[in-house]
Amino acid sequence: MIAIVCGVSGTGKSTIGKLLADALALPFYDGDDFHPDANVEKMKSGVPLNDDDRQPWLELLANEIASWESRGGAVLACSALKESYRQVLAAKCHGRIEWIMLHGTAELLNERLTSRKGHFFDLRLLASQLSALELPDYGWTIDIAPPPSQIIDNILMRLNKE
Known part of the structure; x- marks a missing residue:
C-alpha cells in the first residue's frame, strides 16, 4: 500500500505520516527530504517554489513511490x-x-508554524501554499484540529472499511 499524507505546511504531514506508517508497519518518507538544495534555499528565503522548481522533485518522488510500491509499500x-x-x-x-x-484553518496553521522550530519553511510562504491548494474530490480530507492519535484512529478506521 502507498499512502500519501498531503497538505500545506503546518498541517502535521510528518507527524501523522510517521504515526500512520508505524500503525501499518510500513516505512515512512518525508517529501521535504528529497528537495534539491536550491529549492530549500529558495523556501528559506521566503520565495515560493513555482511549478518549474517542483517538477524534478515530483518526478523523483514518483520514481521513489514506484520503488516503494515494488517493495511492499510506504x-x-x-x-x-x-x-x-x-x-x-x-x-x-x-x-x-x-x-x-x-x-485546517489559516489561524491554526499560523499558530503551528509560528511555534515550529528547526524547519526550513518560511511562514511567509503559507499564503502562497493556501492559494495554490486544490483539494481533491477523492481520497480523504481530514481536519487537523483533533489530536494526532484521534486523526490516526480515524484514518485507520477508514482504511479498515475498504
Missing part, C-alpha cells in the same frame, strides 16, 4: 498541493494510492 508526507502534482506523483504507481489530505 507512507509519504508530501504537500501535493495541486491536482497536476498528484498526477505526477501517481504516474508510475501501478496500484491504488490512499490520498490523505490534512486540512
Whole structure:
C-alpha cells in the first residue's frame, strides 16, 4: 500500500505520516527530504517554489513511490498541493494510492508554524501554499484540529472499511 499524507505546511504531514506508517508497519518518507538544495534555499528565503522548481522533485518522488510500491509499500508526507502534482506523483504507481489530505484553518496553521522550530519553511510562504491548494474530490480530507492519535484512529478506521 502507498499512502500519501498531503497538505500545506503546518498541517502535521510528518507527524501523522510517521504515526500512520508505524500503525501499518510500513516505512515512512518525508517529501521535504528529497528537495534539491536550491529549492530549500529558495523556501528559506521566503520565495515560493513555482511549478518549474517542483517538477524534478515530483518526478523523483514518483520514481521513489514506484520503488516503494515494488517493495511492499510506504507512507509519504508530501504537500501535493495541486491536482497536476498528484498526477505526477501517481504516474508510475501501478496500484491504488490512499490520498490523505490534512486540512485546517489559516489561524491554526499560523499558530503551528509560528511555534515550529528547526524547519526550513518560511511562514511567509503559507499564503502562497493556501492559494495554490486544490483539494481533491477523492481520497480523504481530514481536519487537523483533533489530536494526532484521534486523526490516526480515524484514518485507520477508514482504511479498515475498504
